[in-house]
Amino acid sequence: MLHWIQYLRGYVAVKVWGYSVERLLNLCGNHDILVWDIEDHGDYHTMRMSIAGFFALKPLLKKTGTRAAVLGKYGLPFFMSKMWRRKLFVAGLVCCILFWCLASRFIWDIRIEGNFALTEDVLMDYLEEKGVHTAMKKSALEIETLEQALREDYDLITWTSVQLKGTTLLIRIKENEMPVYDDREKDAGTQGMDLVAEKEGVVTYIITRSGVPQVACGDSVQKGDVLVSGAVPVYNEDTTVRRYQYVEADADITLSYARNLSLEEEVAYDEKCYTGEEITIPVAGAGEKEVAFRFRGIPYAFYDTSEDKKQVQLLDHLFLPLYYGKRTVREYEIVPKMHTDEEMKNLLQERFRKIISTLNEKGVQITKKNVTIKKNDKKWVLNAHMQLEEPAVKLTPTITEPVDDSEEEDSQND
Protein backbone atom coordinates (compact mmCIF):
# COMPACT_ATOMS: atom_id res chain seq x y z
CA MET A 1 0.00 0.00 0.00
CA LEU A 2 2.76 2.39 1.03
CA HIS A 3 4.61 1.52 -2.17
CA TRP A 4 1.56 2.45 -4.21
CA ILE A 5 1.24 5.82 -2.49
CA GLN A 6 4.95 6.44 -3.04
CA TYR A 7 4.58 5.48 -6.70
CA LEU A 8 1.51 7.70 -7.23
CA ARG A 9 3.16 10.72 -5.60
CA GLY A 10 6.55 10.10 -7.20
CA TYR A 11 9.95 9.92 -5.57
CA VAL A 12 13.64 10.37 -6.34
CA ALA A 13 16.70 8.30 -5.51
CA VAL A 14 19.43 10.64 -4.26
CA LYS A 15 23.14 10.20 -3.73
CA VAL A 16 24.43 12.29 -0.82
CA TRP A 17 28.05 12.90 0.11
CA GLY A 18 30.00 15.45 2.13
CA TYR A 19 30.87 16.49 5.67
CA SER A 20 28.00 15.17 7.82
CA VAL A 21 25.26 13.07 6.32
CA GLU A 22 23.98 12.20 9.80
CA ARG A 23 23.26 15.88 10.47
CA LEU A 24 21.42 16.12 7.19
CA LEU A 25 19.27 13.17 8.23
CA ASN A 26 18.46 14.86 11.55
CA LEU A 27 17.52 18.08 9.78
CA CYS A 28 15.33 16.10 7.34
CA GLY A 29 13.55 14.62 10.34
CA ASN A 30 13.06 18.06 11.88
CA HIS A 31 11.73 19.50 8.61
CA ASP A 32 9.31 16.59 8.15
CA ILE A 33 11.04 15.29 5.06
CA LEU A 34 10.46 11.57 4.86
CA VAL A 35 13.53 9.64 3.74
CA TRP A 36 13.74 5.89 3.29
CA ASP A 37 16.04 3.14 2.06
CA ILE A 38 19.09 4.91 3.43
CA GLU A 39 22.23 2.96 2.56
CA ASP A 40 25.86 3.57 3.36
CA HIS A 41 28.27 3.02 0.47
CA GLY A 42 31.41 4.20 2.27
CA ASP A 43 32.13 7.44 0.40
CA TYR A 44 28.54 8.36 -0.12
CA HIS A 45 25.02 7.51 1.03
CA THR A 46 21.98 6.81 -1.11
CA MET A 47 18.42 7.46 -0.04
CA ARG A 48 14.96 7.96 -1.46
CA MET A 49 12.66 10.89 -0.81
CA SER A 50 9.49 12.51 -2.14
CA ILE A 51 9.65 15.17 -4.85
CA ALA A 52 8.58 17.89 -2.43
CA GLY A 53 11.18 16.63 0.04
CA PHE A 54 13.91 16.93 -2.57
CA PHE A 55 13.02 20.58 -3.26
CA ALA A 56 13.05 21.33 0.47
CA LEU A 57 16.48 19.71 0.75
CA LYS A 58 18.51 22.54 -0.84
CA PRO A 59 18.89 24.86 2.20
CA LEU A 60 19.66 21.86 4.39
CA LEU A 61 22.48 20.79 2.07
CA LYS A 62 24.02 24.23 2.36
CA LYS A 63 23.73 24.18 6.13
CA THR A 64 25.35 20.76 6.53
CA GLY A 65 27.97 21.11 3.86
CA THR A 66 26.80 18.09 1.92
CA ARG A 67 26.00 17.68 -1.75
CA ALA A 68 23.27 15.69 -3.43
CA ALA A 69 22.75 14.29 -6.90
CA VAL A 70 19.65 12.66 -8.34
CA LEU A 71 20.24 9.02 -9.33
CA GLY A 72 16.79 8.21 -10.58
CA LYS A 73 13.24 9.47 -10.82
CA TYR A 74 10.38 7.08 -10.13
CA GLY A 75 6.61 7.21 -9.95
CA LEU A 76 3.57 8.33 -11.86
CA PRO A 77 4.39 12.07 -12.25
CA PHE A 78 7.65 11.20 -14.05
CA PHE A 79 5.96 8.50 -16.09
CA MET A 80 3.25 10.94 -17.19
CA SER A 81 5.76 13.53 -18.34
CA LYS A 82 7.66 10.84 -20.22
CA MET A 83 4.44 9.73 -21.89
CA TRP A 84 3.56 13.33 -22.76
CA ARG A 85 6.72 13.41 -24.86
CA ARG A 86 5.56 10.26 -26.68
CA LYS A 87 2.06 11.36 -27.62
CA LEU A 88 1.83 9.18 -30.71
CA PHE A 89 2.80 6.09 -28.78
CA VAL A 90 0.20 6.79 -26.11
CA ALA A 91 -2.42 7.52 -28.77
CA GLY A 92 -1.57 4.21 -30.42
CA LEU A 93 -1.81 2.41 -27.11
CA VAL A 94 -5.19 3.95 -26.36
CA CYS A 95 -6.44 3.11 -29.87
CA CYS A 96 -5.20 -0.44 -29.46
CA ILE A 97 -7.05 -0.85 -26.15
CA LEU A 98 -10.19 0.70 -27.63
CA PHE A 99 -10.00 -1.60 -30.66
CA TRP A 100 -9.48 -4.55 -28.37
CA CYS A 101 -12.53 -3.64 -26.29
CA LEU A 102 -14.61 -3.03 -29.40
CA ALA A 103 -13.49 -6.18 -31.19
CA SER A 104 -14.17 -8.36 -28.18
CA ARG A 105 -17.86 -7.48 -28.44
CA PHE A 106 -18.13 -9.51 -31.66
CA ILE A 107 -17.98 -13.20 -32.49
CA TRP A 108 -14.93 -13.96 -34.59
CA ASP A 109 -14.92 -17.71 -34.74
CA ILE A 110 -17.57 -20.42 -34.84
CA ARG A 111 -16.67 -23.98 -33.95
CA ILE A 112 -18.91 -27.02 -34.14
CA GLU A 113 -18.13 -30.19 -32.25
CA GLY A 114 -19.79 -33.57 -32.07
CA ASN A 115 -21.30 -33.65 -35.57
CA PHE A 116 -20.83 -36.82 -37.62
CA ALA A 117 -23.80 -37.22 -39.90
CA LEU A 118 -24.50 -33.48 -40.21
CA THR A 119 -21.58 -31.84 -41.96
CA GLU A 120 -20.09 -28.59 -40.80
CA ASP A 121 -21.15 -26.90 -44.06
CA VAL A 122 -24.78 -27.83 -43.50
CA LEU A 123 -24.72 -26.50 -39.95
CA MET A 124 -22.84 -23.35 -40.96
CA ASP A 125 -25.43 -22.65 -43.68
CA TYR A 126 -28.16 -23.22 -41.10
CA LEU A 127 -26.49 -20.81 -38.66
CA GLU A 128 -26.12 -18.24 -41.43
CA GLU A 129 -29.84 -18.58 -42.11
CA LYS A 130 -30.53 -18.01 -38.42
CA GLY A 131 -28.42 -14.85 -38.53
CA VAL A 132 -25.48 -16.36 -36.67
CA HIS A 133 -22.23 -15.63 -38.48
CA THR A 134 -18.71 -14.42 -37.78
CA ALA A 135 -18.35 -10.69 -37.06
CA MET A 136 -21.81 -10.56 -35.49
CA LYS A 137 -22.42 -8.77 -32.20
CA LYS A 138 -22.31 -10.97 -29.13
CA SER A 139 -25.31 -9.16 -27.70
CA ALA A 140 -27.40 -10.12 -30.77
CA LEU A 141 -26.92 -13.80 -30.05
CA GLU A 142 -29.66 -15.59 -28.15
CA ILE A 143 -28.04 -18.73 -26.89
CA GLU A 144 -31.14 -20.42 -25.50
CA THR A 145 -33.13 -19.79 -28.68
CA LEU A 146 -30.35 -21.12 -30.88
CA GLU A 147 -30.01 -24.28 -28.79
CA GLN A 148 -33.73 -24.90 -29.00
CA ALA A 149 -33.91 -24.15 -32.72
CA LEU A 150 -31.09 -26.62 -33.44
CA ARG A 151 -32.89 -29.38 -31.54
CA GLU A 152 -36.23 -28.63 -33.16
CA ASP A 153 -35.05 -28.27 -36.74
CA TYR A 154 -32.85 -31.36 -36.78
CA ASP A 155 -34.42 -34.57 -35.50
CA LEU A 156 -30.98 -36.12 -35.53
CA ILE A 157 -29.69 -33.74 -32.85
CA THR A 158 -30.60 -34.90 -29.38
CA TRP A 159 -28.54 -32.53 -27.28
CA THR A 160 -27.05 -29.08 -27.88
CA SER A 161 -24.80 -26.75 -25.97
CA VAL A 162 -24.02 -23.27 -27.25
CA GLN A 163 -21.24 -21.52 -25.43
CA LEU A 164 -19.46 -18.22 -25.86
CA LYS A 165 -15.79 -18.50 -24.99
CA GLY A 166 -14.21 -15.11 -25.44
CA THR A 167 -14.88 -14.29 -29.07
CA THR A 168 -15.42 -17.92 -30.07
CA LEU A 169 -18.87 -19.41 -30.39
CA LEU A 170 -18.62 -23.06 -29.47
CA ILE A 171 -21.52 -25.24 -30.53
CA ARG A 172 -21.52 -28.78 -29.23
CA ILE A 173 -24.13 -31.23 -30.39
CA LYS A 174 -24.92 -34.87 -29.87
CA GLU A 175 -26.46 -36.83 -32.68
CA ASN A 176 -28.91 -39.63 -32.21
CA GLU A 177 -26.99 -42.89 -32.41
CA MET A 178 -30.14 -45.03 -32.59
CA PRO A 179 -31.33 -45.67 -36.16
CA VAL A 180 -34.19 -43.46 -37.26
CA TYR A 181 -37.13 -45.56 -38.43
CA ASP A 182 -39.06 -44.14 -41.29
CA ASP A 183 -42.78 -44.15 -40.89
CA ARG A 184 -43.58 -45.40 -44.37
CA GLU A 185 -45.33 -48.41 -42.95
CA LYS A 186 -47.97 -46.15 -41.50
CA ASP A 187 -49.08 -45.20 -44.99
CA ALA A 188 -49.23 -48.76 -46.18
CA GLY A 189 -52.83 -49.02 -45.01
CA THR A 190 -54.02 -46.58 -47.63
CA GLN A 191 -51.52 -47.27 -50.40
CA GLY A 192 -49.47 -50.36 -51.07
CA MET A 193 -46.02 -50.64 -52.64
CA ASP A 194 -45.11 -53.03 -55.46
CA LEU A 195 -41.69 -54.49 -56.17
CA VAL A 196 -40.89 -53.81 -59.81
CA ALA A 197 -38.04 -55.11 -62.00
CA GLU A 198 -35.40 -52.50 -62.73
CA LYS A 199 -33.81 -54.51 -65.51
CA GLU A 200 -34.75 -57.06 -68.11
CA GLY A 201 -33.73 -60.58 -67.08
CA VAL A 202 -34.62 -63.98 -65.68
CA VAL A 203 -35.78 -64.48 -62.08
CA THR A 204 -33.33 -66.91 -60.45
CA TYR A 205 -34.38 -66.55 -56.83
CA ILE A 206 -37.53 -65.30 -55.15
CA ILE A 207 -38.66 -65.45 -51.53
CA THR A 208 -41.63 -63.25 -50.63
CA ARG A 209 -42.17 -61.92 -47.15
CA SER A 210 -45.15 -59.70 -47.82
CA GLY A 211 -47.27 -59.09 -50.91
CA VAL A 212 -48.38 -61.42 -53.70
CA PRO A 213 -45.63 -62.81 -55.98
CA GLN A 214 -46.46 -62.35 -59.64
CA VAL A 215 -43.51 -64.33 -61.04
CA ALA A 216 -41.76 -67.61 -60.28
CA CYS A 217 -38.18 -68.80 -60.54
CA GLY A 218 -37.11 -69.10 -64.16
CA ASP A 219 -39.60 -66.52 -65.48
CA SER A 220 -38.34 -63.89 -67.88
CA VAL A 221 -39.27 -60.34 -66.93
CA GLN A 222 -39.12 -56.98 -68.69
CA LYS A 223 -38.05 -53.72 -67.09
CA GLY A 224 -41.01 -52.30 -65.16
CA ASP A 225 -42.80 -55.64 -64.66
CA VAL A 226 -44.44 -56.08 -61.25
CA LEU A 227 -42.65 -58.91 -59.45
CA VAL A 228 -44.44 -58.75 -56.10
CA SER A 229 -47.71 -56.90 -55.82
CA GLY A 230 -48.58 -54.81 -52.79
CA ALA A 231 -52.31 -55.38 -53.27
CA VAL A 232 -53.36 -58.51 -51.44
CA PRO A 233 -56.82 -59.59 -52.58
CA VAL A 234 -59.49 -60.60 -50.10
CA TYR A 235 -61.87 -62.99 -51.79
CA ASN A 236 -65.60 -63.50 -51.47
CA GLU A 237 -66.93 -66.99 -51.11
CA ASP A 238 -67.53 -67.13 -54.86
CA THR A 239 -63.79 -66.46 -55.42
CA THR A 240 -64.45 -62.95 -56.66
CA VAL A 241 -62.30 -60.23 -55.18
CA ARG A 242 -64.06 -58.49 -52.34
CA ARG A 243 -61.47 -55.86 -51.67
CA TYR A 244 -57.72 -55.36 -51.64
CA GLN A 245 -55.57 -55.04 -48.59
CA TYR A 246 -52.57 -52.90 -49.36
CA VAL A 247 -49.15 -53.75 -47.97
CA GLU A 248 -45.57 -52.80 -48.74
CA ALA A 249 -44.21 -55.66 -50.81
CA ASP A 250 -41.04 -57.19 -49.37
CA ALA A 251 -39.08 -59.99 -51.00
CA ASP A 252 -35.58 -61.22 -51.84
CA ILE A 253 -35.40 -61.40 -55.62
CA THR A 254 -32.41 -61.98 -57.84
CA LEU A 255 -32.51 -61.27 -61.55
CA SER A 256 -30.03 -62.76 -63.95
CA TYR A 257 -29.13 -60.99 -67.17
CA ALA A 258 -26.39 -60.93 -69.79
CA ARG A 259 -24.08 -58.03 -70.40
CA ASN A 260 -21.50 -57.43 -73.10
CA LEU A 261 -18.53 -55.25 -72.58
CA SER A 262 -15.95 -53.96 -74.99
CA LEU A 263 -12.77 -52.13 -74.06
CA GLU A 264 -10.35 -50.59 -76.56
CA GLU A 265 -6.78 -49.51 -76.11
CA GLU A 266 -4.59 -47.83 -78.74
CA VAL A 267 -1.06 -49.15 -79.14
CA ALA A 268 0.42 -45.73 -79.96
CA TYR A 269 0.32 -43.01 -77.34
CA ASP A 270 1.85 -39.66 -76.56
CA GLU A 271 3.94 -39.36 -73.46
CA LYS A 272 4.54 -36.14 -71.58
CA CYS A 273 8.25 -35.77 -70.83
CA TYR A 274 9.18 -32.97 -68.46
CA THR A 275 12.35 -31.24 -69.60
CA GLY A 276 13.21 -30.09 -66.07
CA GLU A 277 12.85 -26.45 -67.05
CA GLU A 278 10.53 -24.52 -64.76
CA ILE A 279 9.66 -20.98 -63.74
CA THR A 280 8.31 -19.99 -60.34
CA ILE A 281 6.12 -16.89 -60.30
CA PRO A 282 4.96 -15.34 -57.01
CA VAL A 283 1.25 -14.55 -56.99
CA ALA A 284 -0.92 -12.48 -54.70
CA GLY A 285 -4.65 -12.03 -54.78
CA ALA A 286 -7.53 -10.31 -53.12
CA GLY A 287 -11.01 -11.73 -53.60
CA GLU A 288 -11.46 -12.75 -57.24
CA LYS A 289 -8.54 -10.72 -58.53
CA GLU A 290 -5.06 -12.12 -58.82
CA VAL A 291 -1.74 -10.61 -59.75
CA ALA A 292 1.23 -12.65 -60.99
CA PHE A 293 4.60 -10.98 -60.56
CA ARG A 294 6.01 -11.77 -63.97
CA PHE A 295 6.03 -9.26 -66.73
CA ARG A 296 7.48 -11.36 -69.55
CA GLY A 297 5.77 -14.16 -71.41
CA ILE A 298 6.37 -17.85 -70.82
CA PRO A 299 9.00 -19.14 -73.26
CA TYR A 300 7.69 -22.75 -73.47
CA ALA A 301 5.62 -24.34 -76.24
CA PHE A 302 3.96 -26.88 -73.93
CA TYR A 303 3.72 -26.38 -70.22
CA ASP A 304 1.81 -27.38 -67.11
CA THR A 305 0.87 -24.84 -64.49
CA SER A 306 0.40 -25.64 -60.82
CA GLU A 307 -0.49 -23.16 -58.12
CA ASP A 308 0.15 -23.34 -54.42
CA LYS A 309 -1.85 -20.62 -52.68
CA LYS A 310 -2.37 -19.86 -49.05
CA GLN A 311 -5.16 -17.80 -47.58
CA VAL A 312 -4.47 -15.20 -44.91
CA GLN A 313 -5.88 -16.51 -41.67
CA LEU A 314 -6.54 -14.62 -38.46
CA LEU A 315 -7.90 -17.34 -36.21
CA ASP A 316 -8.46 -21.04 -36.78
CA HIS A 317 -11.62 -20.43 -38.77
CA LEU A 318 -11.44 -16.79 -39.79
CA PHE A 319 -10.02 -16.43 -43.27
CA LEU A 320 -9.49 -13.07 -44.94
CA PRO A 321 -10.06 -12.88 -48.70
CA LEU A 322 -6.35 -12.40 -49.32
CA TYR A 323 -4.12 -14.99 -50.93
CA TYR A 324 -0.46 -15.40 -51.56
CA GLY A 325 1.62 -18.18 -53.01
CA LYS A 326 3.51 -19.26 -56.08
CA ARG A 327 2.75 -20.54 -59.53
CA THR A 328 5.06 -23.13 -61.02
CA VAL A 329 5.25 -23.46 -64.79
CA ARG A 330 6.93 -26.66 -65.98
CA GLU A 331 7.91 -27.30 -69.56
CA TYR A 332 7.24 -30.63 -71.23
CA GLU A 333 7.69 -32.27 -74.62
CA ILE A 334 5.33 -34.70 -76.29
CA VAL A 335 7.07 -37.92 -77.27
CA PRO A 336 5.15 -40.46 -79.41
CA LYS A 337 5.60 -43.98 -78.04
CA MET A 338 4.26 -47.53 -78.52
CA HIS A 339 3.00 -49.83 -75.79
CA THR A 340 4.61 -53.26 -75.62
CA ASP A 341 2.41 -56.38 -75.76
CA GLU A 342 2.84 -56.92 -72.04
CA GLU A 343 1.84 -53.31 -71.26
CA MET A 344 -1.22 -53.56 -73.52
CA LYS A 345 -2.36 -56.72 -71.78
CA ASN A 346 -1.90 -55.18 -68.35
CA LEU A 347 -3.68 -51.95 -69.30
CA LEU A 348 -6.74 -53.79 -70.58
CA GLN A 349 -6.83 -56.23 -67.71
CA GLU A 350 -6.53 -53.41 -65.20
CA ARG A 351 -9.47 -51.56 -66.77
CA PHE A 352 -11.54 -54.74 -66.81
CA ARG A 353 -10.65 -55.50 -63.17
CA LYS A 354 -11.78 -52.03 -62.15
CA ILE A 355 -15.16 -52.51 -63.84
CA ILE A 356 -15.64 -55.86 -62.10
CA SER A 357 -14.75 -54.48 -58.70
CA THR A 358 -17.24 -51.61 -59.17
CA LEU A 359 -19.91 -54.20 -60.02
CA ASN A 360 -19.02 -56.19 -56.91
CA GLU A 361 -19.30 -53.08 -54.78
CA LYS A 362 -22.80 -52.54 -56.12
CA GLY A 363 -23.77 -56.09 -55.04
CA VAL A 364 -23.72 -57.56 -58.52
CA GLN A 365 -22.54 -61.16 -58.80
CA ILE A 366 -20.88 -62.51 -61.90
CA THR A 367 -21.97 -66.05 -62.58
CA LYS A 368 -20.28 -66.52 -65.95
CA LYS A 369 -17.77 -64.59 -67.96
CA ASN A 370 -16.10 -65.11 -71.29
CA VAL A 371 -13.26 -62.74 -72.12
CA THR A 372 -11.45 -62.50 -75.44
CA ILE A 373 -8.77 -60.08 -76.60
CA LYS A 374 -8.46 -59.18 -80.28
CA LYS A 375 -5.24 -57.53 -81.40
CA ASN A 376 -4.09 -55.72 -84.49
CA ASP A 377 -1.22 -53.31 -85.15
CA LYS A 378 -3.10 -50.20 -84.07
CA LYS A 379 -5.31 -51.27 -81.21
CA TRP A 380 -6.33 -54.08 -78.92
CA VAL A 381 -9.97 -54.82 -78.12
CA LEU A 382 -11.15 -56.73 -75.05
CA ASN A 383 -14.60 -58.27 -75.41
CA ALA A 384 -16.32 -59.74 -72.37
CA HIS A 385 -19.59 -61.60 -72.26
CA MET A 386 -20.85 -61.81 -68.70
CA GLN A 387 -23.84 -63.29 -66.98
CA LEU A 388 -24.71 -61.11 -63.99
CA GLU A 389 -27.03 -61.55 -61.05
CA GLU A 390 -28.34 -58.78 -58.85
CA PRO A 391 -31.40 -57.84 -56.82
CA ALA A 392 -32.47 -55.27 -59.41
CA VAL A 393 -35.84 -54.35 -57.94
CA LYS A 394 -37.38 -51.13 -56.69
CA LEU A 395 -40.48 -50.10 -54.80
CA THR A 396 -43.25 -48.22 -56.62
CA PRO A 397 -46.72 -47.32 -55.39
CA THR A 398 -49.35 -49.96 -56.17
CA ILE A 399 -51.77 -49.00 -58.86
CA THR A 400 -55.13 -49.34 -57.15
CA GLU A 401 -57.23 -51.94 -58.81
CA PRO A 402 -60.87 -50.98 -58.99
CA VAL A 403 -63.24 -53.07 -56.93
CA ASP A 404 -66.92 -53.05 -57.45
CA ASP A 405 -68.08 -51.14 -54.35
CA SER A 406 -71.73 -52.06 -54.78
CA GLU A 407 -70.88 -55.70 -54.49
CA GLU A 408 -69.04 -55.01 -51.27
CA GLU A 409 -71.95 -53.09 -49.85
CA ASP A 410 -74.28 -55.94 -50.84
CA SER A 411 -72.22 -58.43 -48.99
CA GLN A 412 -72.19 -56.20 -45.96
CA ASN A 413 -75.96 -55.90 -46.14
CA ASP A 414 -76.28 -59.63 -46.17
Add this chain to the structure above:
Amino acid sequence: MESLKLPKDTMLGAAIVTVTGNREAFIENYKGILEYTTESIVLQGKNAKICFEGSSLSIDYYTNEDMKISGKIDALRYI
Protein backbone atom coordinates in the same frame (compact mmCIF):
# COMPACT_ATOMS: atom_id res chain seq x y z
CA MET B 1 4.77 8.85 38.67
CA GLU B 2 4.07 5.17 39.15
CA SER B 3 0.78 5.89 40.85
CA LEU B 4 -0.38 8.25 38.09
CA LYS B 5 0.21 5.44 35.55
CA LEU B 6 1.42 7.85 32.91
CA PRO B 7 3.38 6.47 29.93
CA LYS B 8 7.05 6.62 30.79
CA ASP B 9 8.29 7.46 27.31
CA THR B 10 6.40 10.75 27.18
CA MET B 11 7.09 11.69 30.78
CA LEU B 12 10.77 10.71 30.98
CA GLY B 13 11.49 11.12 27.26
CA ALA B 14 12.85 7.57 27.22
CA ALA B 15 13.52 5.94 23.88
CA ILE B 16 11.61 2.78 22.93
CA VAL B 17 13.61 0.17 21.05
CA THR B 18 11.80 -2.81 19.55
CA VAL B 19 14.11 -5.48 18.16
CA THR B 20 12.75 -8.30 16.00
CA GLY B 21 15.20 -11.18 16.06
CA ASN B 22 18.56 -9.81 15.06
CA ARG B 23 17.41 -8.53 11.69
CA GLU B 24 15.19 -5.55 12.43
CA ALA B 25 15.01 -2.76 15.01
CA PHE B 26 12.31 -0.16 15.41
CA ILE B 27 13.19 2.96 17.47
CA GLU B 28 10.87 5.68 18.73
CA ASN B 29 11.37 8.80 20.82
CA TYR B 30 14.95 9.64 19.97
CA LYS B 31 16.62 13.00 19.45
CA GLY B 32 18.76 12.42 16.44
CA ILE B 33 21.31 10.36 14.62
CA LEU B 34 24.99 10.74 15.46
CA GLU B 35 26.72 8.21 13.28
CA TYR B 36 25.70 5.98 10.40
CA THR B 37 27.90 3.37 8.74
CA THR B 38 27.15 -0.19 7.64
CA GLU B 39 28.82 -1.49 10.84
CA SER B 40 27.29 0.84 13.43
CA ILE B 41 24.45 3.26 13.94
CA VAL B 42 24.57 5.61 16.93
CA LEU B 43 21.41 7.44 18.00
CA GLN B 44 21.02 10.20 20.60
CA GLY B 45 18.39 9.54 23.26
CA LYS B 46 17.41 11.97 26.03
CA ASN B 47 19.72 10.52 28.65
CA ALA B 48 21.92 8.06 26.77
CA LYS B 49 23.26 7.21 23.37
CA ILE B 50 21.97 4.03 21.75
CA CYS B 51 24.48 2.14 19.66
CA PHE B 52 23.60 -0.63 17.22
CA GLU B 53 26.54 -2.72 16.05
CA GLY B 54 26.47 -5.33 13.33
CA SER B 55 27.00 -5.67 9.59
CA SER B 56 25.19 -4.45 6.45
CA LEU B 57 23.09 -2.12 8.54
CA SER B 58 20.75 0.17 6.67
CA ILE B 59 17.98 2.60 7.58
CA ASP B 60 14.65 1.60 6.01
CA TYR B 61 13.09 4.94 6.85
CA TYR B 62 13.86 7.93 9.05
CA THR B 63 11.44 10.54 10.37
CA ASN B 64 11.38 12.85 13.39
CA GLU B 65 9.36 10.32 15.44
CA ASP B 66 10.57 6.91 14.49
CA MET B 67 12.97 4.95 12.34
CA LYS B 68 13.59 1.41 11.27
CA ILE B 69 16.95 -0.28 11.01
CA SER B 70 17.54 -3.53 9.15
CA GLY B 71 20.62 -5.66 8.71
CA LYS B 72 22.49 -8.11 10.92
CA ILE B 73 22.48 -6.69 14.47
CA ASP B 74 25.23 -8.10 16.70
CA ALA B 75 24.99 -5.81 19.72
CA LEU B 76 22.86 -3.06 21.21
CA ARG B 77 24.66 -0.85 23.70
CA TYR B 78 23.75 2.19 25.80
CA ILE B 79 26.66 4.54 26.14
